[in-house]
Amino acid sequence: MASMHDAPTMALVVRQDLSLTTGKIAAQCAHAAVDVVRAARRTRLLERWRAGGSRKVVLAVEDLERMKELHASVPSGCYASLVTDAGRTEIPAGTITVLGLLGPRRAMDTLVRHLETL
Amino acid sequence: MGFRSFLHRLTAPHPSNKVAHAPVKLVCVVNQSLKMGKGKIAAQVGHASVQAFLEAGVSHPAFVEAWLASGQKKICLKTPDGSAFETLMNQAREQQIPFHLVRDAGHTQIPKGSLTVLALGPYDESALDGLTGHLKLL
Numbered sequence: 143m144a145s146m147h148d149a150p151t152m153a154l155v156v157r158q159d160l161s162l163t164t165g166k167i168a169a170q171c172a173h174a175a176v177d178v179v180r181a182a183r184r185t186r187l188l189e190r191w192r193a194g195g196s197r198k199v200v201l202a203v204e205d206l207e208r209m210k211e212l213h214a215s216v217p218s219g220c221y222a223s224l225v226t227d228a229g230r231t232e233i234p235a236g237t238i239t240v241l242g243l244l245g246p247r248r249a250m251d252t253l254v255r256h257l258e259t260l
Numbered sequence: 261m262g263f264r265s266f267l268h269r270l271t272a273p274h275p276s277n278k279v280a281h282a283p284v285k286l287v288c289v290v291n292q293s294l295k296m297g298k299g300k301i302a303a304q305v306g307h308a309s310v311q312a313f314l315e316a317g318v319s320h321p322a323f324v325e326a327w328l329a330s331g332q333k334k335i336c337l338k339t340p341d342g343s344a345f346e347t348l349m350n351q352a353r354e355q356q357i358p359f360h361l362v363r364d365a366g367h368t369q370i371p372k373g374s375l376t377v378l379a380l381g382p383y384d385e386s387a388l389d390g391l392t393g394h395l396k397l398l
Contacts, residue, residue: 154306164298165336165398171302172288172309173332179310180328184264195365196307200299228331260299 149194150187151250152178155212155241156260159205162239166232167260170225171200174242177223182244187221191244201257209241216253220245283385284326285333286312287392289348289378293341296376300369301398305336308362308379316358316382323358327382336398342375344395349378351391357383 154171156162162170175198182188191197203209209224216222223242229235243250288305290296296304317324327333339345345361352359360379366372380388 152306154302156302163398164301167298168288168290168302168305168336168398169334171306172286172334175306175310176313176332179314196310198303198306200302200306202299260297260302 148247149197150191150245151247152191152196152198153243153250153254153257154198154200155203155209155243155254155257156200157204157206157209157239158202160233160237160239162232167240170227170239171242174223174225174240177225178221178242178244181223182221187219187244187246197247199254200260201254202260203241203257206238209238212253213241216243217245217249220249220253281326283333284323284330284382285335285385285388286327286379286381286383287388288334288336289344289380289392289395290336290338290398291342291345291374291376292338294370294374294376296369301377304362304364304376305379308360308377309334311360311362312358312379312381315360320358320383323382323384333385337392337395338398339395345375345378348380348391352380355387355391357381357387357391 154174156167213222221244224238225240227233227237227239288308290301349359357380362377364370364374364376
């Protein structure tokens with residue numbers, strides 16, 4: 143079993159310029175988590191992530207532009223998934239809300255080092 | 261196509277033709293007594309959803325397929341303390357509704373073993389409403 147120290151990490155990055163409620167943030171993060179798990183299905187990385195305790199962090203990003211920059215800089219070997227809201231509650235359909243990321247711990251630490259936890 | 265997915269296609273059982281036609285959703289019930297921050301809640305709900313999705317994928321594949329195809333409808337509700345979880349889980353067991361209870365590992369904010377979130381589904385929306393209709397939105 144992978145030790146806590148090098149277990150792969152999932153990061154759920156939430157846009158701060160939308161003023162979403164706690165329930166909405168939670169639902170959007172859940173969506174991102176499920177999508178990124180599906181993106182990484184049947185990979186060794188996903189197995190190791192689950193075996194290492196499904197480590198995840200929830201982080202904040204200023205706005206859509208910063209989120210897109212982050213999305214563009216995802217290194218190979220990491221998985222990413224942008225959540226677009228269906229617009230049933232709170233915000234218009236098509237709004238990008240959360241970026242889900244999954245990767246080896248070291249790569250993820252480098253990628254999201256500049257972000258604060260939510 | 262990679263060799264593994266090629267092999268998988270040859271050997272995997274055919275996907276079930278039984279598709280759930282009624283609306284399908286996933287419900288996450290958050291334990292409010294733990295006073296978790298919103299990032300913590302989001303992480304716990306994320307964990308509950310991933311586990312529920314993976315487990316129901318084995319036990320209730322038709323519902324999971326329908327849930328994914330219809331945009332992963334999910335809703336977050338709250339309960340004042342964890343005592344409601346036991347009743348909800350008993351009802352879910354009786355009706356064969358898939359569920360997953362998250363027990364926190366205790367790395368941040370709250371004591372190890374705290375019951376944070378109960379995920380119910382993905383399953384038939386009206387059956388879930390019968391269980392959780394009395395709970396308030398988070």
